[in-house]
Amino acid sequence: MTAGTAAAEAVGTAVVSCRDVVVEFGAARVLHGVSAEVRQGRVVGLVGESGSGKSTLAKAIVGMNRIASGELWIDGEEVSRASRSQRHRLYRKVQYVPQDPYSSLNPRRTIGQTLAEAIDPVGGTPRRHTERIAEALEAMWLDPSDARKYPHEFSGGQRQRIAIARALLVDPSLIVADEITSALDVSVQAEVIRVLQELKQDGERSMLFITHNLAVAQEVCDDVVVMLHGEIVENGPTERVFRSPESEYTQKLLDSVPGGPGFSL
Amino acid sequence: MTEARRPLLRPGLLIGLILFAVAVATAIIAPPLVADAANTLTDNRHQPPSGGSWLGTNAFGQDNVARVLVATRLTLIMTVIASAISVVLGVVVGVSIWLAPGRVREWCLRILESAVAYPTLITALIIAAVLLPGATTAVIAMGVAGIPGFARVTANLAQQVSNSDYFITARFLGVPARRLATRHMIPAMAEPLLILSTTVFATTLVEISALSFVGLGVQVPQYDLGSLLNDSLDALYTQPIEAVGPAIMIVLMSVAAMFVGDGLAANANPRAARAWVPRRPQAQAAAALATGDEALVRVRDLRVAGSKDGERLELVHGIDLHIDRAEILGIVGESGSGKSLTAMSIAGLAADDLDVQGAELRVGTMNMLGTPAPAELAQTISIIYQDPGTTFSPSLKMGAQLTEVLRTHMGRGRAEARRIMVGALASVGVTLPEKRMRQYPYELSGGMRQRAMIASAVVTEPALMIADEPTTALDVTVQVDVLRQFRRLRDENGTAILFISHDIGVVQELCDRVLVMRRGEVVEELRPEQIRSREVSHPYTRSLLDAVPVLSAAGAAHVREED
Numbered sequence: 001m002t003a004g005t006a007a008a009e010a011v012g013t014a015v016v017s018c019r020d021v022v023v024e025f026g027a028a029r030v031l032h033g034v035s036a037e038v039r040q041g042r043v044v045g046l047v048g049e050s051g052s053g054k055s056t057l058a059k060a061i062v063g064m065n066r067i068a069s070g071e072l073w074i075d076g077e078e079v080s081r082a083s084r085s086q087r088h089r090l091y092r093k094v095q096y097v098p099q100d101p102y103s104s105l106n107p108r109r110t111i112g113q114t115l116a117e118a119i120d121p122v123g124g125t126p127r128r129h130t131e132r133i134a135e136a137l138e139a140m141w142l143d144p145s146d147a148r149k150y151p152h153e154f155s156g157g158q159r160q161r162i163a164i165a166r167a168l169l170v171d172p173s174l175i176v177a178d179e180i181t182s183a184l185d186v187s188v189q190a191e192v193i194r195v196l197q198e199l200k201q202d203g204e205r206s207m208l209f210i211t212h213n214l215a216v217a218q219e220v221c222d223d224v225v226v227m228l229h230g231e232i233v234e235n236g237p238t239e240r241v242f243r244s245p246e247s248e249y250t251q252k253l254l255d256s257v258p259g260g261p262g263f264s265l
Numbered sequence: 266m267t268e269a270r271r272p273l274l275r276p277g278l279l280i281g282l283i284l285f286a287v288a289v290a291t292a293i294i295a296p297p298l299v300a301d302a303a304n305t306l307t308d309n310r311h312q313p314p315s316g317g318s319w320l321g322t323n324a325f326g327q328d329n330v331a332r333v334l335v336a337t338r339l340t341l342i343m344t345v346i347a348s349a350i351s352v353v354l355g356v357v358v359g360v361s362i363w364l365a366p367g368r369v370r371e372w373c374l375r376i377l378e379s380a381v382a383y384p385t386l387i388t389a390l391i392i393a394a395v396l397l398p399g400a401t402t403a404v405i406a407m408g409v410a411g412i413p414g415f416a417r418v419t420a421n422l423a424q425q426v427s428n429s430d431y432f433i434t435a436r437f438l439g440v441p442a443r444r445l446a447t448r449h450m451i452p453a454m455a456e457p458l459l460i461l462s463t464t465v466f467a468t469t470l471v472e473i474s475a476l477s478f479v480g481l482g483v484q485v486p487q488y489d490l491g492s493l494l495n496d497s498l499d500a501l502y503t504q505p506i507e508a509v510g511p512a513i514m515i516v517l518m519s520v521a522a523m524f525v526g527d528g529l530a531a532n533a534n535p536r537a538a539r540a541w542v543p544r545r546p547q548a549q550a551a552a553a554l555a556t557g558d559e560a561l562v563r564v565r566d567l568r569v570a571g572s573k574d575g576e577r578l579e580l581v582h583g584i585d586l587h588i589d590r591a592e593i594l595g596i597v598g599e600s601g602s603g604k605s606l607t608a609m610s611i612a613g614l615a616a617d618d619l620d621v622q623g624a625e626l627r628v629g630t631m632n633m634l635g636t637p638a639p640a641e642l643a644q645t646i647s648i649i650y651q652d653p654g655t656t657f658s659p660s661l662k663m664g665a666q667l668t669e670v671l672r673t674h675m676g677r678g679r680a681e682a683r684r685i686m687v688g689a690l691a692s693v694g695v696t697l698p699e700k701r702m703r704q705y706p707y708e709l710s711g712g713m714r715q716r717a718m719i720a721s722a723v724v725t726e727p728a729l730m731i732a733d734e735p736t737t738a739l740d741v742t743v744q745v746d747v748l749r750q751f752r753r754l755r756d757e758n759g760t761a762i763l764f765i766s767h768d769i770g771v772v773q774e775l776c777d778r779v780l781v782m783r784r785g786e787v788v789e790e791l792r793p794e795q796i797r798s799r800e801v802s803h804p805y806t807r808s809l810l811d812a813v814p815v816l817s818a819a820g821a822a823h824v825r826e827e828d
Contacts, residue, residue: 049740050711062437092439104430108452114431117448121440170438185599186767190812212740215814242816256741258748259770259797260816265745265752 013040014073015173015206016061016094021070023053023060030056032230033070038174041203043196045221045238046210047253053230058176058210062096063087075173095167099179101159105151111137111162112147118169136165140195157188161195168205175207181216189216196220214257218242226250278528284521288514292341295334303331311504320510324500332493333510339489341518343404343482344470350408351415351469352462358412359419360450363427364442374420380413386472393481400489403482407473411465418461422454429453456533463526467519474515490515560587561728561761562611565625569606569615569785577620581606581785588729591759593751595776597769599809603785604765605733611763612646612731613637629728643674647722651734653714657706664702667721675725689720693750712743719750726758733765748775769813773797781806 017037023030031053038044048054059065061072063079072079074090082090098104105114112126115133126133126147134144140161151159160180167175177196181189193216199205200220211217217224217238224241226234226249234247245251255262302318307326314321320329362373385407392406426432432449440448476482477491488496490511497507569581581603588594598604610621613633623634629645631637650656657666667690668682677685683702690698693716706714715735722730732751736744752775754760766772772779773796781789781803789803801807 049742064433064437088439091437096434096437098430098434100430104434106431106435106449106453109448117435117440118438121435121438122444166434186769186809186812187599190814193814213814214741215816218816219814252742254816256745257770257816258744258768258774259813263745263770263774265749265774 014038015040015075016208017073018057018061019071019073021057021060021072022068023056023065024068029068030230031060034227034230034232036225036232036235038206038208040206042222043200043205043207043209043220045217045224046208046227047212047214047217047224048227049212049253051229052227054210054212054227055178056230057227058096058178058208061174061208062094062176063091064096092170093173095170095172095175097160097163097167097175097177097180100183101156101163101180102183104163105159107151109150110147111149111151111154114151114162115147115166115169118166132169136169137162139168139199140165155188156184157191160184160188160192164192164195164199173206175205176210177207178210179212180209181211182213193219214242214253215260226253275528275531277524277531281521281524281526281528284517285525288337288341288518288521291334292338295331296338299328299331299334302328303335311500313504314506320506321504323496323504323507329507329510332488333490333514336488336490336493336511337514337518339400339483339487340470340474340491340515343400343407343473343489344466344518347404347407347411347473348462348466348469350404351411351465352458354408354412355415356419356451356454356458358416360423360446362416362420363423363450364446377413377417377420381417383413385410385414385468386475389472389476390479390481393476398481398484400483400487403473403476406476406481407469410472411469415461415465419454419458422457423450426450426453456529460526460530460533463522463529467522467526470515470519470522474511559589561590561592561629562586562588562763563625563627564607564611565623567607567610567621567623567626569603569610570620570622571618572620579785580619581610584782584785584787586780586787588761588763590728590761591755592778593755593762593764593776595764595766595772595779596782597766597772597779597809598782599767601784602782604782606785607782608731608733608763608765612648613642614648640674643670644725645727646729646731647725647727649715649718649722649730649732649735652738653711653718654706654738656718657714659706661705662702663704663706663709663717666706667702667717670721670725685724686720689724690717693717693720693723694746695720710743712739712747715739715743715747716750719747719754723754723758723760727760729761729763730754731763731765734767735764736771737767744771751775769796769810770815781809 014037019035020033021031021035022033034053034057046054046058056065060067067080074093077086077090079087079090105111110126112133115136116124116126116129118124119129119132133147137144137146142158142161142165154162163180164175164177181192184192196207197220209217209220221238223236224234224238225232226241226247228249234241234245234250241250242254245254254260257263304327307322309322309326310324312318312322318328318330322328323332358377362370362377365373388410389406392409393402396402396405426449432445435445435449473482474489474491474494477489478495480495483489483492493511494508497504497511500507564584564586567581567584568579570577570579572578584607586594596604596607606615606619609615611626611628611633615621621634626633631641631645657663664683664686667686668679671677671682671685672679687698687702690701695701695713695716701709701713701717709717736747739747748771751762751764755762764772764776773793776793779791779793779796780787781791783805789801789806791801791806795801796810799810801810
């Protein structure tokens with residue numbers, strides 16, 4: 001890389017991009033120099049099996065895993081070169097939605113309190129942000145009056161939508177959704193998928209959608225990144241990857257989906 | 266509604282609270298009423314117990330009962346303040362440690378652990394010896410000595426909270442540390458901390474009395490229960506009754522605190538306090554075989570009920586099903602559909618607090634509503650669970666666990682059982698079977714463990730295998746292979762399989778017949794072809810099929826058409 005400006009230009013409209021990102025847990029290297037990007041308005045699926053490093057990469061992007069080497073660009077700024085306070089601001093632009101809808105909301109706080117905290121982490125109260133909270137809930141097909149309820153009064157799918165609403169309230173450049181449909185029953189999963197598709201319609205939200213379920217990835221994502229053993233083996237538009245995969249491993253994955261066209265016992 | 270049914274005051278909690286109220290009332294009322302009898306010097310020294318003074322008088326002619334009642338106030342005040350110091354500062358230290366940066370936290374935790382290793386009473390003795398003896402000293406000494414223990418417990422709880430998704434999310438949203446502590450961390454720990462505080466109160470009470478007892482606490486002319494015990498030492502041989510009063514009071518108050526703590530804990534976790542009522546199985550072990558019934562498994566009107574708040578709650582509402590020999594029957598449904606309850610009832614493994622009834626529940630010749638002979642049960646049915654990570658004991662080698670059924674129920678010797686097992690492992694695609702037998706479960710991958718589980722089921726040549734979501738925890742590429750093993754088991758050994766899954770794709774590929782369950786009822790029975798071509802009649806099945814995204818690969822589909 002010649003200069004910072006050249007790098008910024010190369011990133012272009014990418015909201016988040018990784019260059020040769022390496023993540024190590026102690027002596028074990030779990031990501032071997034991964035490069036990928038999410039462009040403005042795209043939903044990128046990160047698929048792979050357990051141990052592929054997809055979740056590790058997602059957590060590295062939101063700052064939960066330390067990046068040993070490589071670059072992480074968020075909105076045209078490189079994170080490791082940013083000062084402590086800048087870094088904090090950058091990480092607020094990538095919002096993480098965790099897998100388990102039952103542990104992602106504080107059971108002792110109302111939905112309104114939880115959402116107000118996302119708007120203003122220091123002094124946010126439901127009363128001060130009534131309108132924005134109501135808007136956020138309605139966008140996720142929930143009722144504004146739900147703000148007064150506690151998490152246990154909602155189903156898994158509803159909680160997951162509340163968690164998405166919380167992420168959206170921060171107005172992030174990228175939402176990182178880590179297996180958010182995996183713990184749900186199929187009918188509930190369908191409801192979350194429909195919400196995501198609606199969210200995609202305006203073409204403004206960028207999302208990194210981590211999943212092991214290829215059918216869900218096909219339904220939701222514009223682009224797909226396939227990972228295996230801490231490396232990217234395939235990367236391209238969803239339609240192309242599912243129609244004519246370049247990697248043997250991707251083909252094997254596709255053929256392993258029960259009920260899919262390539263499956264046989 | 267349901268909350269109101271839970272008794273708010275369990276007997277233990279009630280007893281504790283009453284005892285505690287009595288102690289507090291004593292501390293408030295007694296001193297003004299009986300101070301004269303307790304403090305005035307008289308000539309009635311060392312009087313034995315009498316109607317006027319139940320525990321006699323001491324060396325100065327003061328009434329022992331009155332002195333105990335008066336001393337209760339000081340002991341109670343000291344204990345409350347000392348416990349408050351331990352608890353409040355303990356919480357502050359414990360929470361701050363978890364909010365500190367990683368390296369600082371590690372150092373603080375190590376220091377804290379060293380402090381905990383040092384007995385509190387000795388710490389308190391040292392502090393009390395350094396400062397001038399007195400009531401304030403005793404309170405400070407005990408309060409400070411109790412901080413590390415409480416801080417350690419708080420840090421443990423804080424660690425759990427700090428690993429929860431909502432806490433991590435709040436932290437990354439930029440919520441300041443102090444708010445993280447007050448909004449997310451402390452409320453989540455409040456309940457266990459409150460319960461632990463009662464324990465702290467009880468131990469502090471005993472130890473603060475001990476300080477006074479050895480003369481480092483309350484000094485004359487003041488007196489608390491500990492110093493009363495000390496006073497009674499002088500006359501222990503002539504007037505032993507003098508020691509009884511303070512002793513009883515100390516025990517009563519600490520028991521009260523313990524009862525309150527236990528009661529709170531039971532309220533916090535009603536399951537732990539639940540009485541266990543074993544199910545009473547029906548008498549006859551052998552099933553009455555209806556003539557002409559060729560099916561391996563016959564279930565008629567199976568009803569499974571649990572109880573909620575003392576009321577019967579039916580979870581499975583009269584299911585009929587049968588499984589033929591060498592047939593793979595799938596049950597598909599969402600959570601709460603009763604599919605696992607049905608399967609476990611057929612295996613005779615429904616939880617003890619569930620009530621299983623039915624017109625018929627037969628596997629082979631066994632009546633599963635009764636208590637079939639263990640050996641027959643072990644050889645007829647084998648079960649494969651969802652999570653290959655928890656089906657094996659982590660402390661035993663695979664070999665010992667896999668050969669257990671062969672050795673205990675089928676009378677095989679050690680070496681022979683091993684030989685059979687190695688063959689079985691190889692047959693289900695476990696690589697290096699001999700080595701696997703010597704490994705511990707954690708050394709195998711999930712797929713390998715699930716294959717080993719199937720292998721252990723194969724060797725007993727069961728007539729029926731019940732598999733409850735056996736591939737749900739596996740990766741798709743591993744799942745294909747494990748599903749193939751199920752198919753092969755049926756084809757080669759003629760094993761009938763009851764396959765429970767939430768994945769319509771999987772049951773459609775594997776099963777001969779599929780039951781769709783919803784809310785404890787079978788809504789539809791389908792052939793796999795019907796699922797594939799979507800010829801389903803029940804609206805629920807249709808909505809279920811519509812909900813599942815199906816992989817469509819235009820390219821791959823073309824290839825199949827050309828075939």
